[in-house]
Amino acid sequence: MKHEKLCVGPVAGVDEAGRGPLAGPVVAAAVILPSKGVPRGIDDSKKLSASERERLCARLKGCAIVGIGIVEPDEIDTLNIYWATMKAMTLAVDALATELGHAPGHVLVDGNRLPRWTYPATPLVGGDAKSLSIAAASIVAKHTRDLIMIAAADVHPEYNWHSNKGYGCAHHMKALRDHGPTPIHRRSFAPVAAAYRTREGLFAKETTS
Template sequence: MDYAHERAGGADDGRVVAGIDEVGRGPLAGPVVAAAVILRPQAMPRGLHERLADSKTLRPDIRAEIAAALHETCTVALGQASVAEIDTWNILNASHLAMARAVEGLGIAADFALVDGNRLPALPCAGECVVGGDGKVLSIAAASIVAKVARDRMMCTLAESHPGYGWERNMGYSTAEHRAALARLGATDHHRRSFRPVREALAS
């Protein structure tokens, strides 16, 4: 993984290039969270770019360490779409909404966006989709890490007020533990009612 996509987007010529990724399309509960990251290679600690990778391949403690360094040395913003928005607009549209909010939250106008996936959301700048971008593009990998750390922390906080579902472990995903808790305890306000396992639990 290198800086080639950012360079192609004009980063070396002074254009502001942001990497965007989202976390949380699949869970039964909780918001979908996106991050936008503008890398600052000269300000980043030595070796940090070599540690950037798809967030799913990194241990939680490593993700948290890298996310902290990115927040300190790069331009980073988060966006999210609520459970209500997911249920209203569907998860794809809600994910795109979270991505747009992340870009708008950067505090600086991006000239170009590199987006993980195969569908480009409506953004305030031009952009390019990169399938598997979190494993190919440095700024997208950075965004995947920042978004994952942020969303995991949200779910751990929610787990404190909604015990029994195991959100501090499963982050709202459809694990056997989570589905069993749905059947036993029912759905919370944080469950996505447009997702079949939640609908089935409510109907039973």
């Protein structure tokens, strides 16, 4: 926890999940780790299996202070994905501050940009590999978003979100062409916008024929 020790505590790590998918929300998490009893195995969420993330997320929620921020697809389309991500991070730290009872002493944020907030903060490129707090936040954000997409897959099974979590893999792209977008698709993303135009064109032909 080298980076955490350089800051005035308590120090929160912040990371997000879901900037790139065509469907579903962007989720951010903020985590303050305990001074003792940090769960073993915390790492960049992308290096962990789903079962490892699930186990660690449960452990973190039991021993750490955690805040989560979620921005839904319609707001992503309104703000754009960059500002939606910044908002999700802000919501996560706000939630953490509420749980903590006051603002964190410092916030370490994965990436090279900071939200427009008043919290003292440092951006850290590749932070999920450099900061244990950011790595913990990446696990919570990723697992939280995965659960949201698995629940959405039960409603829209044809898109295989159980597996692809909303990313634009071949199966998802084919389902988008065959079935059209759902309410949780991001209309501002080019493949989804193209699918909307195609469906609208087909509907127009049907109504004029």
